Ligand SMILES: Nc1ncnc2c1ncn2[C@@H]1O[C@H](COP(=O)(O)OP(=O)(O)OP(=O)(O)O)[C@@H](O)[C@H]1O
């Protein structure tokens with residue numbers, strides 16, 4: 001766009017200057033020329049609109065090409081396993097074709113518009129030749145003036161062509177701006193905080209929390225009935241005191257991860273209140289709030305960096321000794337020592353050089369290192385072998401002693417010692433209590449438990 005602006009300013013000034021001179025020499029001849037201008041302007045306007053529309057489509061198509069390629073490259077193992085090559089190939093080809101199609105349209109519009117404008121200009125020139133030979137004009141214009149005007153007209157052609165060319169570039173820039181600004185103008189994450197929180201004491205309370213990912217109150221289905229929200233959390237209430245451990249168990253999709261996502265304010269609860277130390281979490285500054293949590297998420301995310309830097313992600317100022325201690329507790333040294341550069345080994349994009357269990361250990365070490373008052377472990381040890389799970393469990397248990405922890409686990413053996421166990425089903429709490437009380441109750445938990453230990 002900035003290049004386009006330069007050309008527009010430069011060439012427009014040139015064009016205006018030349019036209020001024022022409023009028024000065026002979027207004028009659030120049031008038032003929034000026035009468036042609038609206039026609040050219042109309043063509044340019046029509047073409048610009050088309051350029052802008054096609055450019056927008058091209059950018060969309062280009063985005064799809066890259067995202068389709070990325071998706072296939074990232075999932076190449078799945079593609080190979082399930083024989084999806086042809087499907088992916090066809091999809092990629094279709095997207096590419098679409099892109100090519102849009103580009104052809106752009107080229108066609110460009111190829112069409114430039115000659116049309118030039119033809120109009122040539123007719124104007126021809127008409128001037130004709131007019132100047134008429135008896136009235138022949139008298140009033142000297143040969144010198146005539147030659148000057150013709151020269152100026154010819155000189156006008158080049159800047160005019162540049163102006164029309166730059167127009168397409170300008171429109172492309174405008175289309176790019178539109179899509180960039182639609183991203184930049186996205187609403188920022190709402191930080192309604194008014195309160196600082198240095199280090200929380202460790203109270204958590206959920207009060208009648210309801211939450212749906214798609215919170216559309218006025219949605220109607222095909223019959224016109226009001227769609228009932230599918231609550232991911234339905235009237236969830238519980239309290240946790242400092243140092244206590246709460247375990248969430250329950251079927252896949254019952255809302256366990258959702259509860260922890262609400263605590264970190266990745267989403268805001270639709271209804272109800274979530275309190276930390278007696279204050280609604282919306283009232284804390286977001287940064288302060290999130291600073292209170294060490295979080296091992298269900299899908300481990302690692303960065304293309306060294307093992308040590310990945311471990312220290314939440315606490316960049318950690319000393320090497322602290323990092324080594326965390327790595328030791330999470331049993332990372334076991335495999336790090338075998339790597340060429342130990343903890344300084346680069347682990348590749350999203351930790352591609354590590355096994356599933358090793359990746360999980362790095363995520364655990366990351367949480368171990370940051371000294372936060374709350375600990376959330378979402379299936380943190382699910383990919384580990386039984387022996388390392390036991391060792392890491394010990395390390396985690398030490399950590400949980402003076403922290404309020406939320407543990408989500410499918411393997412019930414790992415949560416038997418929790419102070420409180422909540423059994424979830426379809427977003428609802430169906431049972432809560434300690435391991436022993438729940439077993440005695442002989443309900444859903446006992447059933448789950450028997451199922452796991454009989455087999
Ligand atoms: N980002 C999302 N957008 C829309 N719906 C979601 C999203 N994440 C989860 N859900 C839905 O919310 C419900 C609860 O999901 P959640 O991730 O809390 O389950 P979970 O108990 O953690 O299950 P799992 O044990 O499999 O991890 C599910 O029905 C799921 O389909």
Ligand SMILES: [Mg+2]
Nearest residue numbers: 256257258298
């Ligand atoms: Mg989950």
